[in-house]
Amino acid sequence: DTGVSQDPRHKITKRGQNVTFRCDPISEHNRLYWYRQTLGQGPEFLTYFQNEAQLEKSRLLSDRFSAERPKGSFSTLEIQRTEQGDSAMYLCASSFRGGKLFFGSGTQLSVL
Amino acid sequence: GNSVTQMEGPVTLSEEAFLTINCTYTATGYPSLFWYVQYPGEGLQLLLKATKADDKGSNKGFEATYRKETTSFHLEKGSVQVSDSAVYFCALSDQGGAGGTSYGKLTFGQGTILTVHP
Numbered sequence: 001d002t003g004v005s006q007d008p009r010h011k012i013t014k015r016g017q018n019v020t021f022r023c024d025p026i027s028e029h030n031r032l033y034w035y036r037q038t039l040g041q042g043p044e045f046l047t048y049f050q051n052e053a054q055l056e057k058s059r060l061l062s063d064r065f066s067a068e069r070p071k072g073s074f075s076t077l078e079i080q081r082t083e084q085g086d087s088a089m090y091l092c093a094s095s096f097r098g099g100k101l102f103f104g105s106g107t108q109l110s111v112l
Numbered sequence: 113g114n115s116v117t118q119m120e121g122p123v124t125l126s127e128e129a130f131l132t133i134n135c136t137y138t139a140t141g142y143p144s145l146f147w148y149v150q151y152p153g154e155g156l157q158l159l160l161k162a163t164k165a166d167d168k169g170s171n172k173g174f175e176a177t178y179r180k181e182t183t184s185f186h187l188e189k190g191s192v193q194v195s196d197s198a199v200y201f202c203a204l205s206d207q208g209g210a211g212g213t214s215y216g217k218l219t220f221g222q223g224t225i226l227t228v229h230p
Contacts, residue, residue, distance in 0.1 A: 004155070033216050042116070042201050042220030043156070056217065091156070095216050103155040 002026075004104035006092050012110045013082055020078045021107045025094030032075050033101070034067055035091040036060065043091055049075060082111045114139045118202050118221035125192055125228050133187040133224045135176075135202035143204040145169075145178050145185040146218065150199045159187075159200070192228045199223045 005024045013019050025032050030051050035043035046065070047057045051072035061067075064082075069075040079086055089106040119134040137145065147159040147169070160169035165180035174189045185202060202221040 031216055040222065042203070042222050043218070045217050045219070048216060093156075093216065098216055100158055101216050101218070103157070105153075105155045 004092055004094050004102050006090075006104040006107050008107055009105065010108045010110075012112065014112050015082060015084060017082055018078065018080045019082060019109065020076055021090055021092075021109075023075045023077070023092030023094075023104060025074070025092070026096075026102055029094035029096050029102070030072065031095045031098055032069055033093040033095075034075070034077055035093065037089040037091055037106070038087075046077075079109075082109075084111050087111045114143065114204060114206060114219040116202050116204055116219055116221035118200075118224050120224070122225035122227060125226070127194055127228055127230050128191045129228075131187070131189040131192045131196075131226070133200055133202075133226070135185045135187065135221060137183050137185065137202070137204050139183075139204055139219075143206070145176070146203045146205070147174070147176055147185070147187050148201040148203060148220075150201070150223075152198070156201065192226075194228045194230055197226055197228045199225050 007022045033048040034046040036046055037043040045058050046061050047067050049069040052069050064080045067077045087110050089108050091106045093101045093103045095101045115138045117136050144163040146161045148156045149159045150156050160171040162169040162178035165178050168177045176185050176187045201223045203218040206217045
């Protein structure tokens with residue numbers, strides 16, 4: 001069990017650019033979640049997958065955001081045409097059948 | 113909608129002091145309640161949970177009791193240590209959704225920074 005890993009740890013980009021983050025969940029965890037955390041706030045739910053199916057999306061997930069989980073293993077979160085307001089820590093978490101949630105260390109995005 | 117409110121921090125204590133971090137919630141239905149902890153440089157970790165009214169969650173000397181009548185889930189520890197310095201988040205689960213019961217879709221409070229001095 002190597003834990004939930006996220007890549008990259010830090011990403012700096014210019015406004016208007018596209019960025020993609022990757023999350024590798026704990027093997028055999030069928031559920032995968034994405035959260036966003038801004039400074040001084042708690043994480044906010046964005047979306048989650050059960051296997052390869054995206055079952056729920058928050059209203060926070062604008063049409064510039066897209067998440068995928070092909071083959072039910074790793075997941076990617078893409079943000080198109082980044083804005084300064086997208087600057088945040090993006091957290092990934094996984095669980096087995098909706099049980100205890102295990103979080104990764106996150107990807108810190110800075111949009112200049 | 114669901115919401116969680118935590119006492120504002122930061123909280124600074126001396127080692128062996130008593131800790132209370134207040135948490136109140138608003139939710140429809142019967143949520144499960146959680147405390148998560150984030151140590152410096154690490155990811156969020158589940159500290160304890162309670163799934164129904166009057167349940168007490170406990171772990172590593174920390175305790176919290178699910179109080180439905182006051183919609184609260186306050187975190188307590190009788191004697192804190194320097195190693196307890198971290199950010200603490202209260203959270204509740206959304207029991208609905210297409211995937212059925214899930215502890216993964218959480219609503220978090222804003223977090224409370226705890227610093228314990230020797």
